[in-house]
Amino acid sequence: MNKPFLILLLLILFCKYSFTQNLVPNPSFEDTIQCPAGTSSFNSAMNWISPTIASPDHFHSCNTSTVGVPSNGFGWQVARTGISYTGIHTSDFVSSNEYREYIQCELISPLSAGQQYEVTFFVSLSEGSGKACDNIGAYLSSIPISSSGNLTLLYNPQITSPINDPVTSKTEWTEITGTFMATGGEKYITIGVFTTNANTNWVNVSGGWLFEPYYYIDDVSVTKVDTNVNDTIKTEDIIYPNTFTPNNDNINDFWMPTLVGENDTIIIYNRWGNKIATLNYSNNRWDGKSPTGKKCPSGVYYFITNTKQKGFIQLIR
Numbered sequence: 488m489n490k491p492f493l494i495l496l497l498l499i500l501f502c503k504y505s506f507t508q509n510l511v512p513n514p515s516f517e518d519t520i521q522c523p524a525g526t527s528s529f530n531s532a533m534n535w536i537s538p539t540i541a542s543p544d545h546f547h548s549c550n551t552s553t554v555g556v557p558s559n560g561f562g563w564q565v566a567r568t569g570i571s572y573t574g575i576h577t578s579d580f581v582s583s584n585e586y587r588e589y590i591q592c593e594l595i596s597p598l599s600a601g602q603q604y605e606v607t608f609f610v611s612l613s614e615g616s617g618k619a620c621d622n623i624g625a626y627l628s629s630i631p632i633s634s635s636g637n638l639t640l641l642y643n644p645q646i647t648s649p650i651n652d653p654v655t656s657k658t659e660w661t662e663i664t665g666t667f668m669a670t671g672g673e674k675y676i677t678i679g680v681f682t683t684n685a686n687t688n689w690v691n692v693s694g695g696w697l698f699e700p701y702y703y704i705d706d707v708s709v710t711k712v713d714t715n716v717n718d719t720i721k722t723e724d725i726i727y728p729n730t731f732t733p734n735n736d737n738i739n740d741f742w743m744p745t746l747v748g749e750n751d752t753i754i755i756y757n758r759w760g761n762k763i764a765t766l767n768y769s770n771n772r773w774d775g776k777s778p779t780g781k782k783c784p785s786g787v788y789y790f791i792t793n794t795k796q797k798g799f800i801q802l803i804r
Contacts (some may be wrong), residue, residue, distance in 0.1 A: 507793075510594040514707045515568040522549040526560065528650065532573060534592050538677055541588040541637035546703070547571040561576065561701050562614025567660045572705040574613065577620050577680040578689070579699050585638045589679035594709060598627065600671025603712035604647040607664040608678060611703045612657045617695035619653040621688045622680050623663060627673040627709070641722060642681050643772040653690045659704065666712055676709060713793075714751065727790070730801040732773030733782075742800055743772035752793045755800065758786060775802055 503547055518533040527542035529535065537543050544561075546554045548570035553560035556570055566572050579586035598604055606625050624644030626632070634640060645667040654661045680687060689700070731742040744753070744766075753766040755773055763783060764773045775783050788800040 490679065491682060507713070508595070510596060510598075510709040511707045512592060512595055515543060515566070515705055516547075516571040516573050517569045519545075519547060519549070519571070521553045523547050524530050524550070525553050528554060529573065529590070532571075535573070536591055538544070538589050538591040538631060538633040539587070539637050539640070540635060541576075541586065543576075543588045543590050544574045545571070546574060560615075561697075561703075562657070564611050564613070564657075564703055567609050567611075567705040572703050574701060574703045576680055577623065577700045577702060578618075578687075580618070581698055584684050587637070587639050587679055589640060589677050590704065591675060591677040592707075593631070594674050594676060596627070596674075598669035598671065598673040598709075599711075600669060601711040602669050603666050604669055605664065605666045605710050606676070607662060607710075608707040609662055609705050610648075610654055611660050611705075612655060612692065613695075613697075613701040613703060614657050614695045615695050616657070616701045617698050618689050618700045618764075619655040619692050620680060620700050621648055621650055621653045622682045622686070623648040623654060624678070624681055625663075625707075626677045626681060627667075627669070628675050628677070629672040631675045632677055639683055639684075640677070640679065640681055642677075644681050647681075651688050653688055654702070655690070655692055657692075657694070667733070676707070678704060678707065725797070727798050729799060730803060732803045734804055741772040741774055744803075750793075753790050754776075754792075755788055755790045757783070757788055763788065775804075 512534040516532045519531050520533055521531050523531040523545040526544050529537050529543045529545045532545040543556055544557055546556050548556040557565045573590055575588035610623055612619050622733050624647035625645040626642045632640060647667040648663045672796040727744050730743055732739050752763060757763050763777055777783055785802055785804045788802055791797045
C-alpha cells in the first residue's frame with residue numbers, strides 16, 4: 488500500500504470531524520506544565536486536576552519510564568491522539584474496595600439551559616489490569632465536585648459506559664459517548680466510576696499483574712448538538728456520488744450531492760489530507776479544481792461533513 492493512500496485511510500478512520508467547538512480544554516492531555524516525573528504526577532497536565540486526594544496519572548512520551556507513551560508501568564498503549572493520555576484506577580481491591588480515582592477540568596464556557604450536548608471520551612484497559620468494570624462515566628456540574636477522601640463520589644453522571652458490559656479491551660480505544668440536555672450553567676466535567684462496588688459490575692480479565700482495573704483515558708469532548716428545527720433535510724436523504732468525470736463533456740462534470748441542507752458544509756480533501764474544496768448550500772458542487780483553479784489529477788479524494796458523514800470520491804479525467 489502506498490504511503491499517501493495509507494495517510495488517507497488513517498485520516499478517515501481516526502479523524503472525528505466537527506465544526507462545533509469542543510468545550511474541553513486540553514482534551515487529549517498534550518499540553519503540559521512540565522513533563523510528568525512519575526506516577527501520581529497528574530498535576531503536570533494543563534487544565535486538569537484530581538478532585539480528590541487519590542492520584543490519577545499523566546502519561547506522556549517525554550517520560551521514558553513509568554508514565555511514558557506508549558510503554559509505561561501499567562502496560563503498553565499508543566495514544567489515540569498525539570503523544571499523551573491520562574489514567575485512573577477505578578477501584579483498589581487490595582487496600583480499599585471503594586477506592587476511586589477521578590479527573591476533572593473546567594470547560595471553556597458554561598452550558599446553555601435546554602441545549603443538547605454530546606459528551607465523548609475514549610478508554611483502554613491497561614495491560615496490567617486483572618479486572619475490568621462497567622459504569623465508567625462523565626458528570627457535568629455547575630460547581631467543581633470534590634472530596635477530602637479517596638472513595639467513591641456518589642453523583643449521577645449524565646453519560647456512562649453501558650451497564651453490565653465491562654470495558655475489557657486492552658488493545659483498542661473504546662468510545663464512551665452520549666447526549667444530554669443541559670439544565671444550564673454546567674461548567675465542570677469529572678470522569679470516573681460513580682457507583683459503589685455493589686452497583687458496579689466487575690469481571691476478571693487475563694494477562695494482568697494488577698488485581699484492580701486501571702483505565703487509560705484520551706480525547707475528551709463536550710460539543711453542542713445542532714438541533715436547528717428549520718433544517719428539515721435529513722442526513723439519510725442526501726446522496727453522495729462516488730465518481731465524477733470533469734472533462735467538459737457536459738456529462739457528470741461536477742461532484743454534487745443530491746441535497747445539501749441549509750446548514751450543511753462539506754470539506755473535500757486529497758489523499759495527502761490537503762483541503763481542496765468547501766461546499767455549502769449556495770455552492771454545492773465541485774468542478775474538480777483546486778482552490779487556485781488548477782485541475783486536480785485523477786485519483787481518490789474524500790469528504791467529511793459537519794453532520795459527520797464521510798466517504799470517497801473517485802475523480803476520473
